Amino acid sequence: MKLTIATRGSKLALWQSEWVKKRLENLGHEVDLKIVVTTGDKIIDKPLASIGGKGLFIKEVEEAMLNGEAQIAVHSLKDFPTEYDTEHFTLAAIPKREAVEDVFLSENFETLAELPHEAVVGTSSIRRAMQLKKFRPDLVITDLRGNVDTRINKLKRGEYDAIILAYAGVKRLGIIKEVKYFEILDTDIMVPAMGQGALGIETINDPAVIEAVKPLNDLRTQIETTIERDFVDELKLGCHAPVGVNAKMMIDDSIKIKAALEIKGEVVKRDLVVAFDEWQNAGRDFAREFKKLM
Numbered sequence: 001m002k003l004t005i006a007t008r009g010s011k012l013a014l015w016q017s018e019w020v021k022k023r024l025e026n027l028g029h030e031v032d033l034k035i036v037v038t039t040g041d042k043i044i045d046k047p048l049a050s051i052g053g054k055g056l057f058i059k060e061v062e063e064a065m066l067n068g069e070a071q072i073a074v075h076s077l078k079d080f081p082t083e084y085d086t087e088h089f090t091l092a093a094i095p096k097r098e099a100v101e102d103v104f105l106s107e108n109f110e111t112l113a114e115l116p117h118e119a120v121v122g123t124s125s126i127r128r129a130m131q132l133k134k135f136r137p138d139l140v141i142t143d144l145r146g147n148v149d150t151r152i153n154k155l156k157r158g159e160y161d162a163i164i165l166a167y168a169g170v171k172r173l174g175i176i177k178e179v180k181y182f183e184i185l186d187t188d189i190m191v192p193a194m195g196q197g198a199l200g201i202e203t204i205n206d207p208a209v210i211e212a213v214k215p216l217n218d219l220r221t222q223i224e225t226t227i228e229r230d231f232v233d234e235l236k237l238g239c240h241a242p243v244g245v246n247a248k249m250m251i252d253d254s255i256k257i258k259a260a261l262e263i264k265g266e267v268v269k270r271d272l273v274v275a276f277d278e279w280q281n282a283g284r285d286f287a288r289e290f291k292k293l294m
């Protein structure tokens with residue numbers, strides 16, 4: 001069928017939408033992209049958390065779908081709110097996850113542990129800042145906004161001793177080679193954001209469109225990210241809260257869940273292993289354990 005994907009114009013968003021376009025074309029569909037500018041793209045001088053509001057990168061994209069200009073939107077799943085307009089839209093497919101970890105990037109220092117005292121580290125994420133402070137209380141953590149390529153340019157201009165980004169985005173854009181040193185941060189040190197590394201394919205509530213994108217779904221990724229999204233949703237802290245959560249299906253089919261969040265000024269980090277057949281309640285049950293500490 002004929003399909004149009006509404007997409008933001010950033011390099012990463014375009015890469016992701018092109019990736020989905022190709023896969024839909026391989027399934028025999030005819031696919032166009034429609035570029036949409038979002039509020040999140042327009043406001044680039046303020047920390048995201050200060051602008052607040054849900055789905056800063058979502059609203060205009062959904063409007064394009066409501067107007068009939070597109071039927072599909074491709075999101076970084078971690079930017080897609082747990083609560084969305086289900087009357088008009090469906091999160092119809094979650095393709096296989098790319099690297100889930102965060103990555104340390106630096107022009108001068110090989111690893112996070114080797115950064116000198118009071119080194120300046122750029123990150124726009126309070127989740128990363130919270131965990132960095134715990135690991136290295138001596139570091140000077142400063143805000144870093146902009147698209148992935150903008151952030152890399154700021155690092156290269158020497159504005160920071162190091163920056164932390166999602167490994168998936170850097171990998172997708174093939175820009176890891178532009179930076180001298182990189183270190184993939186173990187998820188025990190830096191618990192990723194819900195849905196990190198995965199895409200979310202949102203469609204209008206049209207059964208034919210939903211059917212068209214369904215083959216792109218990866219069941220394992222869907223289960224892992226659903227646990228992560230349930231965890232965050234149950235906490236009711238909003239999508240910019242400092243919460244790290246990661247679920248991983250293990251070789252024996254058990255699921256290992258890690259989470260980190262700030263409670264009463266302390267970073268609380270816990271692990272949980274659940275049997276596969278308990279996955280549907282796992283995220284919410286785990287969140288309730290943290291709620292007891294709040």
Ligand SMILES: NCc1[nH]cc(CCC(=O)O)c1CC(=O)O
Binds near residue numbers: 079168169197
């Ligand atoms: N918040 C912005 C954002 N949304 C998705 C990614 C990267 C790709 C991903 O996690 O899927 C990024 C950049 C970053 O955090 O470094």
